[in-house]
Amino acid sequence: MSFGRRGTLRHSLRLLVAGGLISAGIAGLAPSPAQAITGGNAVTDSSLNFVAKVSYVGGTFCTGTLIRNNWVLTAAHCVGGVTNPGDMTVRVGTNLKDTGGQVRKAIALYSYPGYTGGHNDIALLKLESPVTGIAPISLADPSQSYRWDGQQGGPFTQYDDGVIAGWGKNGAGQLPDRLQFKGASIMPAEPDGVGLKSIPTSGGPCPGDSGGPLMVDISGELFQVGVMKGQNCSTGANYSEVGAGYLQTWILSHL
Structure with missing residues (x-):
């Protein structure tokens, strides 16, 4: 995969996603204490400055x-x-x-x-x-939704690859000095969102940065398709779908 202007993450994401090191976790919550991406990777450049x-x-x-x-x-x-x-x-x-x-x-x-x-x-x-x-991140186009929710037809396969990012604590309960990102695996979930389910790795999806993005690669560029809303350490995380549907319509009506 290539991520265009975010290309400096390309090699790490290939290892994470193509290599099967895929799990999730995001959060941080106001007015409650922030929590974290577990087993994430530090962002060391400007690739995810949005x-x-x-x-x-x-x-x-x-x-x-x-x-x-x-x-x-x-x-x-x-x-x-x-x-x-x-x-x-x-x-x-x-x-x-x-x-x-x-x-x-x-x-x-x-x-x-x-x-x-x-x-x-x-x-x-x-x-x-x-x-x-x-440069802000763009929301995905609804015509591409087969990439994350199986709608609109297309070759959707469970465990399609995504990328998550967040500012929360790591698995040791510490706040990293740098933004964390991780490869993720996507599967269809609740009617109002896309779900995240881990493939077993050395780190699992535990509490982590609420409000953080779920992103997919479309033609070498990252687009946002979800907003992190909830997680479970044993089964994964859930994201509200913003790449298509009524939530995207509501967002665009305010911009």
């Missing part, structure tokens, strides 16, 4: 993605109970936990109105000013 750290006053945080220069996509449970958008800040454009990149406050928060009980778990943060010099 992955944002979304922080809430008091120190708790989630993961998100820059999908426009002034919009960040994350999970609805990450902003639950937040009444003042200015209490949320976003750091984007760096692979270091608390250093570099660009920091913006949120000026508006929008949770999907049908969010309930872990379903439809997405939210948008509008930033106080546009981020500059960082």
